[in-house]
Amino acid sequence: MPSATSSTPSLLPPAPLAAQAVSQSVKRHGHARVTFKIHWKHRRQGRRLHYIPATARSISISINDGVPQYANSPTSALVVSAPGGTDTFQIATYDEQNGQGNILSTALVSQNIVPGHANTIAATLNGVIASTVIALSNPAPNAGVPATIGVNATAFDADHNVIVGAGDYDTPILLSILDPASSGTLSLSTVALQNPSMAAKLVYNGGTLSSAIVVGRANGVASATATFAPTPTFYQFSIPVSSNRPQFIAQGSDGNMWFTEAPGSKVARITPAGVVTEFSPPTANSNPEQIIGGSDGNLWFTEISTNKIAKLTTTGVFTEFGTLFAPPPNDNPFGLVDRGDGNIWYVANGSSRIGYQGISSGVAAETSIPTANSGPYGIATAPDLNLYYTESAVDKIGRMTNLFTAQSEITLTTG
Numbered sequence: 001m002p003s004a005t006s007s008t009p010s011l012l013p014p015a016p017l018a019a020q021a022v023s024q025s026v027k028r029h030g031h032a033r034v035t036f037k038i039h040w041k042h043r044r045q046g047r048r049l050h051y052i053p054a055t056a057r058s059i060s061i062s063i064n065d066g067v068p069q070y071a072n073s074p075t076s077a078l079v080v081s082a083p084g085g086t087d088t089f090q091i092a093t094y095d096e097q098n099g100q101g102n103i104l105s106t107a108l109v110s111q112n113i114v115p116g117h118a119n120t121i122a123a124t125l126n127g128v129i130a131s132t133v134i135a136l137s138n139p140a141p142n143a144g145v146p147a148t149i150g151v152n153a154t155a156f157d158a159d160h161n162v163i164v165g166a167g168d169y170d171t172p173i174l175l176s177i178l179d180p181a182s183s184g185t186l187s188l189s190t191v192a193l194q195n196p197s198m199a200a201k202l203v204y205n206g207g208t209l210s211s212a213i214v215v216g217r218a219n220g221v222a223s224a225t226a227t228f229a230p231t232p233t234f235y236q237f238s239i240p241v242s243s244n245r246p247q248f249i250a251q252g253s254d255g256n257m258w259f260t261e262a263p264g265s266k267v268a269r270i271t272p273a274g275v276v277t278e279f280s281p282p283t284a285n286s287n288p289e290q291i292i293g294g295s296d297g298n299l300w301f302t303e304i305s306t307n308k309i310a311k312l313t314t315t316g317v318f319t320e321f322g323t324l325f326a327p328p329p330n331d332n333p334f335g336l337v338d339r340g341d342g343n344i345w346y347v348a349n350g351s352s353r354i355g356y357q358g359i360s361s362g363v364a365a366e367t368s369i370p371t372a373n374s375g376p377y378g379i380a381t382a383p384d385l386n387l388y389y390t391e392s393a394v395d396k397i398g399r400m401t402n403l404f405t406a407q408s409e410i411t412l413t414t415g
Contacts, residue, residue, distance in 0.1 A: 102158030127163030143230035347376035
């Protein structure tokens, strides 16, 4: 009686099995004999590379949940009897003989078997994942620069063979991002890797991030991780006039940074690409110093040499406001802050006063600091919305709630 023949159920390097069984069968009690030819070593068949890992020692084939039949290495053929109709073939490879030890790969394929006709059975074994490794193609790109990073997932079977080839994994590798700061700077192009040919990308938008972890999980397998930590990178850019010196800097509402220059009395804008544009205040030799981004979207800065507070739009339009205390001594406004109450507050270093300029109201006011000649320098808003300021000439910290309430001073250690 002619026997059915088939090409080998076989592994592509080194785990998923690509099987093609061709049976030329005859009708006998409604069954067809199918011979599976097994190649335990590398062998090219036509254009396809068929391979079973070196650690494979047996292969099992069962039909319709029946009793499995085994072929042990180096046996080259396994004959099974398949009933006519739709049959389910269950195939597995093991690292010990007689179907013992670890399962390296499996396949489940349904096929309509017609006795007396040539039947073709094609199956691809799926590698059974025992462990995984996650690696990033560039785990430490330049911080602040958007980047797309390759996420490389490697799966291993129980014998530590790398699972590759055309088959799926027995369970997908699920990817996720562990970002302790919830920065929102990272995303994944896909979150499920079904087979070795699938790839994922980690997209970094360039935002502020110290580090995060990419996690790969496969069902029943310990998680694998890879750390993503952008590297702080320093860039230096020259300003147009080499004799000028950058002084203070602040973020603008336009996404650029703005800074003051001395002695050239300029306010300048620098883009993320390093392009610098300078603007000259209306009053010459005004010596701009402290600068902040205001809640109105404009830049505000002090003109220490001309007793003025100035506003600059992101398109380069200036408005100057004179401070209120008539010299001598000069106010020489220096530090300033936007408390969020509709005013820009400042300290007058020359006259030891504190005051504010209304952002849109046009209202301005000043009052004296309790200690004369205290040389107030910097000012900031506390979480309780009190204003704190430094008195650099007398080693004190001052505090006030508003212009018309009592101020308190805290004396620091002498010197």
